[in-house]
Amino acid sequence: MDLLNTLVDKGLRRETPTREEALAVLATSDDDLLDVVTAAAKVRRHWFGRRVKLNYLVNLKSGLCPEDCSYCSQRLGSTAGILKYTWLKPDQASEAAAAGLAGGAKRVCLVASGRGPTDRDVDRVSDTIKAIKERHEDVEVCACLGLLSDGQAERLRAAGADAYNHNLNTSEATYGDITSTHTYADRVDTVHKAHAAGLSACSGLIAGMGERDEDLVDVVFALRELDPDSVPVNFLIPFEGTPLAKEWNLTPQRCLRILAMVRFVCPDVEVRIAGGREVHLRSLQPLALHLANSIFLGDYLTSEGQAGKADLEMIADAGFEVEGADEVTLPAHRAAAAGGGCGPGAEQAGCGSHAGGGVCGTAPVAADAPASAGPRTDLVAVRRRGAGTDLAPNA
Numbered sequence: 001m002d003l004l005n006t007l008v009d010k011g012l013r014r015e016t017p018t019r020e021e022a023l024a025v026l027a028t029s030d031d032d033l034l035d036v037v038t039a040a041a042k043v044r045r046h047w048f049g050r051r052v053k054l055n056y057l058v059n060l061k062s063g064l065c066p067e068d069c070s071y072c073s074q075r076l077g078s079t080a081g082i083l084k085y086t087w088l089k090p091d092q093a094s095e096a097a098a099a100g101l102a103g104g105a106k107r108v109c110l111v112a113s114g115r116g117p118t119d120r121d122v123d124r125v126s127d128t129i130k131a132i133k134e135r136h137e138d139v140e141v142c143a144c145l146g147l148l149s150d151g152q153a154e155r156l157r158a159a160g161a162d163a164y165n166h167n168l169n170t171s172e173a174t175y176g177d178i179t180s181t182h183t184y185a186d187r188v189d190t191v192h193k194a195h196a197a198g199l200s201a202c203s204g205l206i207a208g209m210g211e212r213d214e215d216l217v218d219v220v221f222a223l224r225e226l227d228p229d230s231v232p233v234n235f236l237i238p239f240e241g242t243p244l245a246k247e248w249n250l251t252p253q254r255c256l257r258i259l260a261m262v263r264f265v266c267p268d269v270e271v272r273i274a275g276g277r278e279v280h281l282r283s284l285q286p287l288a289l290h291l292a293n294s295i296f297l298g299d300y301l302t303s304e305g306q307a308g309k310a311d312l313e314m315i316a317d318a319g320f321e322v323e324g325a326d327e328v329t330l331p332a333h334r335a336a337a338a339g340g341g342c343g344p345g346a347e348q349a350g351c352g353s354h355a356g357g358g359v360c361g362t363a364p365v366a367a368d369a370p371a372s373a374g375p376r377t378d379l380v381a382v383r384r385r386g387a388g389t390d391l392a393p394n395a
């Protein structure tokens, strides 16, 4: 297909596709799906080889959010039966992080619900970062605390944070449809603040909220413009008790097309499959590794993922390798520009986190689950283990 040859050539040259080309990827038929995956896989392999970077989420503060992001199980008015707790102490967070690192993760993503941190919250998170880095010198730490005020990104950087996540989530045109308590411009501003402070920027999207193809392309092009080092792609988990509970409109094939489009538009960027991986890709998860070079290990913020052991087996079975702490994630030109933040031993979650915020989640696949598309509430399990509980984490 001429389209795919063109996109591979552009991807290898880091050249931006046209909007029409990106839209055409989303419009491909199931007959062409493997060709699309093969083409985007060439671009992925060129920049990232067969390495899969593992990230591990630690939900520092769960639920109780005053914002109204309609996709989020932690939102104001959510009746989803998620865990609700206030700030973990640094030693508790460090303990949770250690489990993920022992499981093979190289980045820990520290996420807290809320509009944004107070200066006291930044102190808490700074203490947590220090506690984690005392035990694990080489770990990359990404903070995801919502909208940042002036000076907060610099303070997090000084405390040892390597990266900051704040997702755009959807197109500027549709942003007001999913949230009324802050704006798209607020989100862009926080990504700029993270960049300006020398933090590696992580910013991504949520697919499956009823958006048009044009909106998906808009947000991915906007992300390319912002130039984050990593782009988490969340697939909406329609939590019961949230306004988007009925938005079951993704198929595994659609998810692969979206990931391929993101790879073509952001060829040399860490593309991470975030929340919704197990729920929406299901048995096609291994194919998605040919498109994304990063996933979350184990559980999500408010929902459970497949067992960490199953993540590792899937990576090995599909012929990929877990990226080591001593390997550089990003291509040399990008790692140098990131000032080491994403370099060796050093980089982003899924919840991209605030974006996928509470949404990110998934569950073990039930053996008797139906194979067809449509609502798969059977695959959504609220997280009941790990951070904020007495039970061992999944890592």
Ligand code: SF4
Residues within 6 Å of the ligand: 065, 066, 067, 068, 069, 072, 073, 074, 075, 076, 112, 113, 114, 115, 146, 354, 355, 356, 357, 358
């Ligand atoms: S995404 Fe973040 S800001 Fe929005 S409701 Fe969820 S926790 Fe609050």
